[in-house]
Amino acid sequence: MNYPTKKLKSILAFSFMICFAFQSFAASWNVPEDQKTRNSYIKFDASTASQGEAIYNANCLSCHGDPGKGNNLKSLNPIPPELSSVGSQNLTDGELLYILNTGRAVMPSFKNSLSEEKMWHVISYLRGFNKNYVQTLSSFDPSKSKLVKLVANFDKAKNAFLIVAYANEKNGKKALVGSEVSLFVKRRFGNLQIDKTLKTDGSGQAEIVFPNDIPGNKTGELEVIVKLFDLNYGEVQTTSRLAIGVPTNKPGLNEQRAIWNVLEKAPYWILFLYSLGVISFLIFILYILNNLRKFRISGNK
Amino acid sequence: MSERINSEKITADLLRPIRLNKGFMVWMGVLSISLLVCLFAYFLQLRDGMIVTGLGDYVSWGMYISNFVFFVASSLIGMLISGVLSLLKQKWAAPLARIAEIIALAFAAVAGLVIVMDMGRPDRLLNVFIHGRIQSPILWDVTVITSYMIVSALFLYIPLIPDLKICAQKLTNIPPFARKIYEFLSLNWSDTPVQRELIRKSTRTIAILIIPIALAIHTVTSWLFANTSRAGWDSTIFGPYFVAGAFVAGTAAVIIAMFIFRKVYHLEEYITEFHFDKIGQLLVLVSLLYLYFNVNEYMVPAYKMKRADAFHIHELFVGSHALLFWITQLGGLIIPIILLILKPFRKPIPMLVISTMVLIGSWLKRYIIVIPTMEHPYLPVQNVPLKFSVYTPTLIEILVTIAPMIMVLLIITVLAKVIPIIPIHETIEHQQEIASKKK
Amino acid sequence: MIENNQKSNKNTRREFLQNLGIVGVGSLLAGSAFFAARKYDSKKTAADRVKVLTAENKLVEIEKSAITEVEKTPATQLTYLQKQGRDGIAGSRFVMVIDLSKCQNARKCMSACQNAHHLRPEQHHINVLKMQETETTQPYYMPKPCQHCDNPPCVAVCPVDATFKRQDGIVLIDNERCIGCRFCIAACPYSARVFNWQEPLNAQADEGLVYNVELNVPQKKGTISKCLFSADRVREGKLPYCVSACPNGVYYFGDENEDVVTNGTTKESFRFKKLIADNAGYTLMPELGTKPRVYYLPPKGKSYPFQEKDREEAAEHLPI
Missing domain, CATH: 2.60.40.730 (SOR catalytic domain)
Structure with a gap:
């Protein structure tokens, strides 16, 4: 609650309301100081921004909407902020990276799905909506x-x-x-x-x-x-x-004989009953046909 | 001497219908044209896909399947009258045996076609034989329906052999090739004791064999439903329930056929009011049996009202299918039972009306068994067009449903035109027996 | 970066295997002479020999000089895809976990699935349902894919082995064989299957495409289609279409044999059994004995309200 207050007030002194709203927004993320001051080692340019746009559209657009168009998904609670807004743009690069990394409540973490490089691309894309943004490059090599x-x-x-x-x-x-x-x-x-x-x-x-x-x-x-x-x-x-795991060699799920399995793996009882039925029927029919044959032979032309 | 004259009269009477006349040609023409119209509807279904029907992803089995069940049911009567009644030595049923067999054969033969009409890819029908999985009830159905057709054909044919000889000898005005066919099919019948014994033995074997096969075809058909976990189908009594229902449908079909043949072929001396009275009693008996299964089938789930069953029972008793349900149960079962218990109603004309009611009720009953269950699966039906959740058959679908009915009529008409509809040889024998007893 | 490398590795490996398989078909055609000469050949150095997977899934060793490559025609391609699709992935048992507390009916899963499988808007391999159990309980959204049951009633009733269960648990449909009897639709208690009542959506565009049973594309008129657990993606080590498309972290997918499921949104992995145990995971309608491979986590502590406009529809299915 304390640390961002001074800085934010100096930036947003002209509006108490906005200041208040923003204060509560940023404070709630609780970004650790060493993360907050991190900067990108990648120079943001048109190429990084366009790569970032593609990633944004695939992962962020459905909730945050197109930056600047205000089509963010307002049915959610909390409402995902419109990312070209003053409130969002006033977050440091490090804070944005941290948010992408950790996620919170409705917002998923992208730690496992996006590499850090890709996250910087997304941030590069978002910074394109802020005319006043000046990148501080990290000396990180x-x-x-x-x-x-x-x-x-x-x-x-x-x-x-x-x-x-x-x-x-x-x-x-x-x-x-x-x-x-x-x-x-x-x-x-x-x-x-x-x-x-x-x-x-x-x-x-x-x-x-x-x-x-x-x-x-x-x-x-x-x-x-x-x-x-x-x-x-x-x-x-x-x-x-x-070799430190539990040896696992479970049989395939379609190995056992079952009524739902393929014909070769049908239960014995059904193979038996079906064949029994068909064979006894054929025997009867052969008997009758043989009767008819005898019948024909014994008759006078 | 009088005996001789008598048997000649019988032969003449019973052979008389076997000739081409104007009425027959007109009737065949009407049937063929209607069949062509219906087949055109099926062509549309083949061309555009089954979207032309009222079916959807939820109600994916509709009128075609109800129709299939109805066909299989109606074919069961051959086994009841020719098999069970002859084994029970119910002599009165003998003149009706051939009618029953013709009906059975016609319905069984067309039932297979009905199921093909319901298939999305009829062009792949052979896959059933190439890749058949005998764990599937469809394979059992294919097997037993084929078997039943073979047995029914034999059951029709073997007692017919002496009559075929009579046809070959006594029929005038038939082309020589027809006479040759009759001659060939009569297998050198010369009325020797050996031949009589062979016929007797074979007929008896088939009469016994047809009982398990007939039970199997309808039990297996009922398992197409009962082997799924769906409210309204998930029942252990479906086999006997369907078999009992089949007797009702088949008996009604035989009564209607009896009435028509009696009128058209002038067989009043051979199919008498006595026969109507007897078969009326049979219809009451099987209807009571069916009523008993109905009580079981609805009473048990309605008592427990398990969630899915409750939807089903509610739909049938007071919901959107209630009107059809009560028409079927009252008009197709309960009222006919009450009427037929009274002797005055067991006369040809009232019985024609009642049997028609029963037969229509039987068809609707299959509809009631298939559709409401499919409309109410376990999980809610959502995010699909209304068409998918509420089933309304389309005109094309109705025409395609009628097509197999016309085919059945065609088969019956043709068979009844080329063979004597009442067994000549047996009737003569029966008369001789009576005469010898009198002496 | 690392991820990218892995992907391309897998791609080349897949192509390599694919080529191997096709080479295998060729070697089979070459006849039994190889097998007869096998003993003699074994004296030769290993460098002259190559291991080849035949169409019957046998690993054989043949001389490199004996290989003749089979031309990649649509027919050989189809045989290959069919075989691979019916075999499944050895040693795996795939499972899905659906966290109902996170689903807010965004329906990204549904559209991703329909795009991938060329489905019409009313055809759902996965359907997000509005559920409510009793009048006093809260409604919730429930995505419902095929449950890929271990005792699948739909597979049991299929007359032609068109739908089948693979060793890795995935239930697929082969629309090259399906006769369109729709018995499987009748048998499925989860209403998971759809039918191509008319010419499929992309019928013209898909013409000439080799049928891939793991994707069920091209769809065919008069045949069944169903959720495939995105078997084509799973083969490449990627999460299913619906799972990756979810913006809300609803889906987890993984291999039960590895005891791990990975969230489609965050790509974070969890121990499967622990996830189920800690969150009271359950399966749908266990009383039917179908043994689903899809698990649900109850809608406890939902982070979203159930939308008012959906209440009526959810209530339609309340018990009578």
Whole structure:
């Protein structure tokens, strides 16, 4: 409630009403300070904006409407703001990124569906509706992520992953302190996060316990992904295949004999009864036809 | 000597209808033209798709399926009269056996066509034989209806053999090829004891065999419904319920046919008021049986009023199908029972009227069984056009429904024109028996 | 970025497999000589040999020089698609979870589905229903796709094996075989099936398209169509059309064998059994014994009001 107040008041001093409305809007997101001041390392230009537009139209348009047209979905509670509005444009780039990342109530999180780069594209597109916007570029250099060495070792005794992260700077190894690390198991449609996202300790380490009931393949193998995010070094991830899951080899759902299955897998009783019926019918018919044959032979021409 | 004359008179009387006359030609012409009109409606359905019918994704089975059930039901009478009654030694039914068999054969043969008319892709009919899954009740239905047709044909044919010989010998004014066909089909009948025994044995075997097959065709047809989890169909008594209903429909059809043949072919001496009285009693008996199943079928769900059943019962008793339901139950079942219990109504003309009521009621009854259930599935019917949730048959659909009825009439007319409708040989034998007893 | 790479990887892998399959058909046609010579061949180095999946789903090894590529004609393509479509995906059992507390009748699922499967506006593979159980309980919106039952009554009654259940649990319809008897519509207690009463929507545009049983396109007049759990997308590791189209996070989809379902909107993954256990998940009409593969989370703590205009329609289905 406190920190944005001064700044917002100075910007929107001309209208108490607007100020009040905006205050309550921004405050409710509770964006952490270090996130709020983040800036894009990508220069916003026509190309990033047009890429962002496509992403916006696919993911945001249905609720927020076309920016500037006021066709946002007003039946929702809270009403999704019109994003070219003063209120929305006064959010910092970092705040917008945070909102995209976390989501809230009606608004979904895009953490798993959009990469950070794509989110900056969306923000680039939205900033195109604000004539007064001047981008503050971040000094962040994405290529620095190449310096990071991320090691994840599975400790069988503890049943946990020991994660160590450091950067090979020119002046030697530098432990990454306070970086976010998270552990995922790769699944068919998405990655399942194990436990919570942790922060590396003073020596650049973190430990994430691996549950013992995650299904793997037939031999219990599964693919584990460790992701690290550091404000200075960006995103790094490492993947490994380990046999630490529960071996899973369930039969196909159409294996058993069942009334609904294909003819080859019909229940025996129905095969038996049907054949019995047809065969006894044929026997009767053959008997009758044979009678008719005898009949014809025995008669006089 | 008098015996001789008698049997000649019988032969002459019963062979008389077998000739082409003006009435027959006109009647066939009318039937053929109507059939062409109806087949044109079916052509429209093939061309434009089943959108030309009143069916939709919810009521996806409509008049065609009710019609199919009605056809299968009507065909069951062959088994009742020729099978059950002959095994029970009910001699009075003997002259009616052939009429019943002709009706059975005609309805069974056309029932298959009715179901083809309901198919979205009749061009893929062979898939049923190529890819058939015997777990599907449709496969059972195909199997038993085919079997029933074969057995009915044999049941019609075997007792007919002596009569065919008579036809070949006694019929004048028939072209030589027709005589050859009669001759060929009579399989060298020469009235030897061996041949008599073979006919007796075969007829008896078929009379027994036809009972389980006939029960199967209608039970399996009822399972097309009872094997689904739908309110109004999900019932364990559907098999016997349908079979009892089939006896009612079939008996009514035989009575109407009896009346018409008696009038048109002048068979008053052979189909007498005694026969009408007897078959009237039979109709009461089977109707009472059917009434009993009806009470079961409606009373049990109406007592419990489970959610889906309650919709169904409500629709039938007081809802949008109530008028049709009560007309069917009262006019097609209860009133005929009351009237036919009284002897004065068991006369040819009142029985024609009552049987017509019963037969129409039987058709409507199948409609009442099929449509209301489909209109009320478990989940609400929403986001679809009104047409999908409330079924109204279209003109094309009605014409396509009439087409198989005309076909049945055609088959009956033709069969009744080429073979004696009353068994000649048996009637003569029966007369001789009576005569020998008198002595 | 990573996601993009994965996608393209999967695409190339899919094409590769597809080619392999077609090559397999060719190798079959080449005849039994290979099999006879198999023992002799095994002495040759592994580098000369290649593993090939035959149309009968057998993995065989043949010499590289023996391969003759079969021309990609519509007929071979159809055989391939049919085979792949009937086999399904080994080792998977797909499930869907629908969170009723989130559905607000946006109907994006319905339109995405109708677009993908070339359906008319009144044909619903998935239908959002307005439900109300009793007069005192609250109405709610309920998306209703095919339940892909493990004891499917519709498949049981099919006379020609046109509709079938695959090893991965998906119930498909083969409109190249369907005879249009509509017994399956009668048997389905969930009213999940639709029929092509007339010429399908895109009939002319779709002409010449090779029929894909996993997409059921092109649709055909006089045959059934139904929800397919977007088997074509699932094969590519993508979420079904409806699931991805939902803006409100209603749908989760995943593999029961992996015990994970992924939300279509947020792409966030959850343990399937825990999600069901924590939220009192249930299936529709369990008393029928159909064993659906679609689970519902009750409309508890709805974040949206039920719209006034829909109340009347929801109330129509109240018990008498």
